[in-house]
Amino acid sequence: MNPQEFAPIMFGGLIAILLIGFPVAFSLAALGLLCGLIGISMGWFPAAFMGNLPLNVLGILSNELLLAIPFFTLMGAILEKCGLAEDLLESMGQLFGPRRGGLGYSVIIVGFILGAITGTVAGQVIAMAMIALPVMMRYGYNMRYATGVLAASGTITQLVPPSLVLVVLADQLGRSVGDMYKGAWGPAVLQVLLFAIYTFVLTRLKPADLPPLPPEARTLQGRDLWIKALRGIVPSAILIFAVLGSMGGLPGITTAIATPTEAGAMGAVGACLLAAIHKRLTWTLLVASLAGTARITAMVVFILIGSRLFSLVFQGVDGHIWIEHMLTSLPGGQIGFLIVVNIFIFILAFFLDFFEIAFIILPLLAPVADKLGIDLVWFGVMLCVNMQTSFMHPPFGFALFYLRGISDTLFKNGALPRAVTSKDIYLGSIPFIVMQLALVALVIAVPQTVTGMLDKAKVIDIDKVELPAADIRASEPDDAKAIQDLFSIPPAPARAP
Numbered sequence: 001m002n003p004q005e006f007a008p009i010m011f012g013g014l015i016a017i018l019l020i021g022f023p024v025a026f027s028l029a030a031l032g033l034l035c036g037l038i039g040i041s042m043g044w045f046p047a048a049f050m051g052n053l054p055l056n057v058l059g060i061l062s063n064e065l066l067l068a069i070p071f072f073t074l075m076g077a078i079l080e081k082c083g084l085a086e087d088l089l090e091s092m093g094q095l096f097g098p099r100r101g102g103l104g105y106s107v108i109i110v111g112f113i114l115g116a117i118t119g120t121v122a123g124q125v126i127a128m129a130m131i132a133l134p135v136m137m138r139y140g141y142n143m144r145y146a147t148g149v150l151a152a153s154g155t156i157t158q159l160v161p162p163s164l165v166l167v168v169l170a171d172q173l174g175r176s177v178g179d180m181y182k183g184a185w186g187p188a189v190l191q192v193l194l195f196a197i198y199t200f201v202l203t204r205l206k207p208a209d210l211p212p213l214p215p216e217a218r219t220l221q222g223r224d225l226w227i228k229a230l231r232g233i234v235p236s237a238i239l240i241f242a243v244l245g246s247m248g249g250l251p252g253i254t255t256a257i258a259t260p261t262e263a264g265a266m267g268a269v270g271a272c273l274l275a276a277i278h279k280r281l282t283w284t285l286l287v288a289s290l291a292g293t294a295r296i297t298a299m300v301v302f303i304l305i306g307s308r309l310f311s312l313v314f315q316g317v318d319g320h321i322w323i324e325h326m327l328t329s330l331p332g333g334q335i336g337f338l339i340v341v342n343i344f345i346f347i348l349a350f351f352l353d354f355f356e357i358a359f360i361i362l363p364l365l366a367p368v369a370d371k372l373g374i375d376l377v378w379f380g381v382m383l384c385v386n387m388q389t390s391f392m393h394p395p396f397g398f399a400l401f402y403l404r405g406i407s408d409t410l411f412k413n414g415a416l417p418r419a420v421t422s423k424d425i426y427l428g429s430i431p432f433i434v435m436q437l438a439l440v441a442l443v444i445a446v447p448q449t450v451t452g453m454l455d456k457a458k459v460i461d462i463d464k465v466e467l468p469a470a471d472i473r474a475s476e477p478d479d480a481k482a483i484q485d486l487f488s489i490p491p492a493p494a495r496a497p
Contacts, residue, residue: 002044003039003044003316003317003318004317004318004321004322006035006038006039006042006044006317007314007317007318007319007321007322007323008322010031010035010313010314010317010319011314011319011322011323013031013035014028014031014310014360017030017031018352018356018360024303024306024352024356024360025299025302025303025305025306026302026306027306028303028306028307028309028310028360029305029306029309029310031310032306032309032310032311032312032313032314033309035310035313035314035317036050036309036312036313036316039313039316039317044316044317045316045317049312049316050312050313052312053308053309053312056308056309056312057305057308060301060304060305060308061301063171064259064261065167065170065171065177065259065260065261066167066171066300066304067261067264068167068177068259068260068261068263068264069164069167069168069264069296069297069300070264070293070294070296070297071261071264071265071267071268072162072164072167072264072267072268073164073292073293073296073297074268074271074289074290074293075117075243075264075267075268075270075271076117076271077288077289077290077292077293078268078271078272078274078275078285078286078289079114079117079271079274079275080124080127081280081285081288081289082271082274082275082278082280082281082285084114084117084232084236084274084278086127086130086131087228087231087232087278088110088113088114088232088233088236089106089107089110089128089131089132090131090228091225091228091229091231091232092105092106092109092110092229093106093132093135093213094213094221094225094228094229095225095229096109097212097213098212098213099203099212100203100207100210100211100212101199101200101202101203101210102212102213103132103135103136103139103141103210103213104141104145104146104149104199104210105196105199106132107128107132107149107150107153108149108153108192108195108196108199109192110128110153111124111128111152111153111154111156111157112153112156112160112188112192113233113236114127114128114157115156115157115158115159115160115163115188116160116161116162116236116240117236117239117240117271121154121155121157121158121391121398121399121402124153124154124157125150125151125154125399125402125403125406126402126405126406128150128153128154129150129402129403129406129407129410130406130410132146132150133146133147133150133406133407133410133416133420134410134415134416137416137417137418138417139211139213139214140208140211141209141210141211142202142206142209142210143420143424143428144424144427144428145199145202145209145210145428146428147403147407147420147424147425147428147429148428148429148430148431148432149195149199149428149432150403151391151392151397151399151400151402151403151425151428151429151432152195152392152399152429152432152435152436153195154391154399154402155388155391155392155399155436156188156191156192156388158354158384158387158388158391159184159187159188159191159384159385159388160184160188161180161181161184161185161188161244161249162181162243162244162249162263162264162267163184163384165354165358165384165387166180166181166184166380166381166384167180167260168300168354168355168358168359169358169362169380169381169383169384170380172358172359172362172363172366173362173366173376173377173379173380174366174376175376175377175380176248177247177249177260178247178248178249178256178260179377179454180377180380180381181244181247181249181250182248182249182250182251182453182454183377183378183380183381183450183451183453183454184381184384184450185250185251185453186448186449186450186452186453187381187384187385187439187443187449187450190439190442190449191385191388191435191436191439194435194438194439195432195435198431198432198435235274235277236274239267239270239271239274242266242267242270243263243264243266243267243270244263246258246262246263246266247259247260247262247263249263251453272286299355300355303355303356303359303360304359307359307360307363310360311363314364319364320364320367323364323365323368324367324368324371327340327341327365327368328368328371328372333372334372334373334374335444337368337369337372337374338374338382338444341365341369341383342382342383342386342440342444344361345357345361345383345386345387346386346389346437348361349386349387349389349390349393350390350393352390354384354387354390357383357387357390358387362383366379375447375451377450377451377454378443378447378450378451381443381450382440382443382444382450385436385439385440385443386436386437386440388436389433389436389437392429392432392433392436393433394425394426394429394430397429399429400425400426400429403420403425404420404422404425407419407420407425408420
């Protein structure tokens with residue numbers, strides 16, 4: 001057996017070991033070490049080749065960009081626990097309540113706002129379901145629509161800047177985080193519009209399934225309602241614009257005054273201030289937020305170490321060359337490559353979360369995409385749209401697990417009039433998965449949805465470059481005088497008296 005024949009076996013082993021369900025970081029490390037020993041014993045590479053592993057690990061730990069992950073995670077954890085979701089949902093529900101589907105619109109908009117300031121699917125789905133699901137069921141909303149819109153609105157956070165997914169993708173693709181954020185704004189807004197259009201169509205086709213709130217349920221009106229709504233939106237918007245604007249992550253801003261790590265630190269401080277404004281900044285909240293941040297950061301680092309170990313051995317057996325030859329030989333060129341990649345990512349998303357896909361699969365795909373001439377910022381945003389579905393896949397989607405867990409708790413506490421079945425949750429998620437996949441197709445068909453938000457590259461036409469010639473005639477010496485000076489005898493130095 002030669003290395004080229006072993007590479008597909010190693011890749012198949014990767015897929016198999018990921019499906020077992022054992023923690024991914026340790027599975028990758030074990031597979032990488034086993035294949036490394038096989039490679040050394042077969043003479044495919046020397047034992048000294050594995051000495052590159054400590055350098056790879058040190059490279060992970062010294063990567064300043066990855067330091068942004070705990071800061072953004074801490075910002076989201078604080079805002080998730082300070083009750084901001086409850087305030088926004090209550091005010092938005094009152095604001096849109098008089099319209100058919102008003103509660104659905106409010107969930108979609110609040111999901112978009114929270115996605116821009118929290119970045120955590122679990123907290124977002126749980127917080128919105130605790131507030132909105134009992135109200136939706138109380139006033140006769142269709143159960144499948146209610147569960148679907150709550151789960152899907154929670155997953156928007158993966159696409160809306162400052163998403164952790166985009167930070168990881170920028171690191172793996174070697175692109176600017178600010179550019180990834182700018183490129184994601186177009187698809188994020190389109191995602192919200194698709195959900196809103198679907199809600200609007202349902203209000204026309206099945207108006208009884210999405211009724212307006214009755215007058216007795218509208219406890220706030222007029223000036224008081226607008227003050228409460230703005231009290232939740234304005235500070236959040238200021239925090240979003242401050243964090244994203246400082247790192248050049250907003251369309252139209254071409255200058256970054258802070259790195260992603262510095263912007264994340266500023267966001268964490270801003271989240272503490274926002275929690276203090278709402279009078280909910282407590283020691284308990286800080287401890288819980290820091291504990292959650294530590295868990296996520298440790299998980300990311302261990303997955304990175306395991307993936308680097310696997311990637312090192314995979315490159316040692318020329319696996320990257322095998323992947324490149326296989327994907328570049330697909331029929332259809334760029335379109336064929338994109339179709340196969342999106343189907344592959346969609347299937348993997350049934351079993352893996354976005355961190356695992358980004359750290360394990362993306363390093364194998366990015367060089368091929370770059371060689372095919374695909375813009376890597378656009379490629380990363382497209383994959384981010386696709387990876388949203390990893391939280392919505394029945395029966396493994398984490399957003400569906402969170403929703404099922406909180407709905408059971410609400411039913412036991414008497415907040416829900418009847419139990420929410422798994423069938424309702426799974427069937428309710430399907431229309432929103434279809435819309436997420438439609439957005440993937442739209443991003444492929446219209447790349448300007450991503451690239452239109454990026455800064456325009458300056459193109460210099462060499463044929464039109466003009467270099468003004470300096471007038472050197474004034475500085476040219478007179479030829480006759482120059483020759484005379486050349487042959488003249490210099491005067492003798494003056495003697496001292």
